[in-house]
Amino acid sequence: MSDHTNETIERQYEEYLPPIWKNLNVPIRRASGVTVEDFDGNEYLDAFSGISVTNVGHNNEAVVDAAKTQLEEFVHGCSYVHPNAPVADLAERLAGETPGDLKKTFFCNSGTEAVEGAIKLARKYTGSKEVISLEMGFHGRTLGSLALTGNRAYKNGMTPTINDVSHVEPPYGYRCPSCDGDICSVDCAENVERVIGTHTAGDLAAIVVEPVMGEGGIVVPPTGWLERVREIAHEHDALLIADEVQTGYGRTGELWAVDHFDVVPDIITQAKGIANGLPLGAFTAREEVADAFESGDHLSTFGGNPVACAAAMATIDELHDGIIDNAREQGAWLGDELAALESEFDVVGDARGLGLMRGLEIVDPAMDGPRGVAPEPDSKLAKRVADRLRDDGVVVGVGGYYSNVLRLQPPLSIERSQLERVVVGVRSALETEVDR
Structure with a gap:
C-alpha cells in the first residue's frame, strides 16, 4: 500500500x-x-455494496444527476416544516411501491431511526408496549433498536431503554434444534406463540422480523413461516413490522423480500438501498395505523431531505428499468454456483439466500457445533477467505451470529462475467486457505 x-x-x-x-x-x-x-x-x-446499499451501482449516473439537479434548487427546508415537492413525490411513489395497503410514510435518516419510529407508531396505535423480535436478528445500534437486536456482541455492555422486549428462536434451518435437520418448517413459527405465553404480560404491540436475516447470516425462513408469524401477531392484536432495511429495494430479486412470501406487513422499514448511498430512511404503514400519530408525536430535522428524496426517486426508476430483473436472474445463477461450492467443499456447511443476498456458512466439519446441531462455525477460516479475496481484488463481507458467513451482496447491476469472477475467486480462496 x-x-x-x-x-x-x-x-x-x-x-x-x-x-x-x-x-x-x-x-x-x-x-x-x-x-x-x-x-x-x-x-x-x-461484492458487498457498502453493506447492501449501492443497489443500482456506485455513482449511478441517473441518481447523481437527480441529486445534482435538486442541489441547485434547495438543499434543506425541513420537510416537516416546509412542504416540498421531492418529499411529496417520494411519499406518493412509495404508497404505490410498498406492498398491499401500506400508504403513509415517515422519512428519517437511517434504518435504525426507521425501526425506532416504527416501534413508537406500533405502541401508539395498539396502546400496548411489548415487542417480540428474533434471536440473532439485527435492527440497529441506538438503545431502542438495540433492545430488539438478538446478539450480545452488538450490545457490548449497554442496557437498552426498551425493557419490554422478548426474543424468539429464529428460523435458522441449518442450525435449528427444533427441527433437528437442515430444513426448518412452518412449525417453527409456533415458537412465537410459546414466547408470548411464557415471556410476555399480554401487552403485545408488535412483532419485528427481517424477512431475510442479514447480520444474522443471510437466514431465509421456510415457506409459511412469515405468514404464520403475521397471523399470530394479529391474533394478539399486535402489528407485524417487516424490517426491510437490508432486504428492500430489489436486493432479493423482488422489490421487497416479503413479496417472496406473499405477506403484507402492517409497517415496513426501509433505508440502505433506498437512495443508493445518500442518507435516507423511512417507514411506511397502513393508513389506519399511520393516523395514530398526531402532530409532534415524531419528527426528524433532516428526515425527508430533498436531495436524498430526489436520489431515491431516481433509484426506484433505475430498479424498475431492468435492475431488479437482473438481480433475480443473476441471483438464481449465483445460488446454483454457491450450492456447487457447498457440494465441493466440506468446509462450506450451507449455501443460502435469495436474489443477490447470498451467504456461505464456513464450518469445521470435524467438530460438532453448538447444541450438537451442524458442524462447528469456523470464523477464522471465513476471515482468511475474505482477506484472500480482498488481496485478489474482490470485496466480500463476513458476518452471521458466529462471524462465519461469507456475505455476497454486490450491486444489483452486476454482470454475469463479474459475478463469475467472484465465484472463481471464492473457489480459489477456499482451495488456498482450507489446509493452511
Missing part, C-alpha cells in the same frame, strides 16, 4: 469514533458501477 493509503487507514483508526472493527482495509478514492478504487489506483470488484 502507498503512504497515502496507509495514512488514510491510520487516520480513520486513530481519529474516528468508535474504533473500527469491521474495516475491510480498502480505502475508497472513487467508485463506479461494481468497482471501487483505492488511493494506489487498484480496482476491486465490490
Whole structure:
C-alpha cells in the first residue's frame, strides 16, 4: 500500500469514533458501477455494496444527476416544516411501491431511526408496549433498536431503554434444534406463540422480523413461516413490522423480500438501498395505523431531505428499468454456483439466500457445533477467505451470529462475467486457505 493509503487507514483508526472493527482495509478514492478504487489506483470488484446499499451501482449516473439537479434548487427546508415537492413525490411513489395497503410514510435518516419510529407508531396505535423480535436478528445500534437486536456482541455492555422486549428462536434451518435437520418448517413459527405465553404480560404491540436475516447470516425462513408469524401477531392484536432495511429495494430479486412470501406487513422499514448511498430512511404503514400519530408525536430535522428524496426517486426508476430483473436472474445463477461450492467443499456447511443476498456458512466439519446441531462455525477460516479475496481484488463481507458467513451482496447491476469472477475467486480462496 502507498503512504497515502496507509495514512488514510491510520487516520480513520486513530481519529474516528468508535474504533473500527469491521474495516475491510480498502480505502475508497472513487467508485463506479461494481468497482471501487483505492488511493494506489487498484480496482476491486465490490461484492458487498457498502453493506447492501449501492443497489443500482456506485455513482449511478441517473441518481447523481437527480441529486445534482435538486442541489441547485434547495438543499434543506425541513420537510416537516416546509412542504416540498421531492418529499411529496417520494411519499406518493412509495404508497404505490410498498406492498398491499401500506400508504403513509415517515422519512428519517437511517434504518435504525426507521425501526425506532416504527416501534413508537406500533405502541401508539395498539396502546400496548411489548415487542417480540428474533434471536440473532439485527435492527440497529441506538438503545431502542438495540433492545430488539438478538446478539450480545452488538450490545457490548449497554442496557437498552426498551425493557419490554422478548426474543424468539429464529428460523435458522441449518442450525435449528427444533427441527433437528437442515430444513426448518412452518412449525417453527409456533415458537412465537410459546414466547408470548411464557415471556410476555399480554401487552403485545408488535412483532419485528427481517424477512431475510442479514447480520444474522443471510437466514431465509421456510415457506409459511412469515405468514404464520403475521397471523399470530394479529391474533394478539399486535402489528407485524417487516424490517426491510437490508432486504428492500430489489436486493432479493423482488422489490421487497416479503413479496417472496406473499405477506403484507402492517409497517415496513426501509433505508440502505433506498437512495443508493445518500442518507435516507423511512417507514411506511397502513393508513389506519399511520393516523395514530398526531402532530409532534415524531419528527426528524433532516428526515425527508430533498436531495436524498430526489436520489431515491431516481433509484426506484433505475430498479424498475431492468435492475431488479437482473438481480433475480443473476441471483438464481449465483445460488446454483454457491450450492456447487457447498457440494465441493466440506468446509462450506450451507449455501443460502435469495436474489443477490447470498451467504456461505464456513464450518469445521470435524467438530460438532453448538447444541450438537451442524458442524462447528469456523470464523477464522471465513476471515482468511475474505482477506484472500480482498488481496485478489474482490470485496466480500463476513458476518452471521458466529462471524462465519461469507456475505455476497454486490450491486444489483452486476454482470454475469463479474459475478463469475467472484465465484472463481471464492473457489480459489477456499482451495488456498482450507489446509493452511
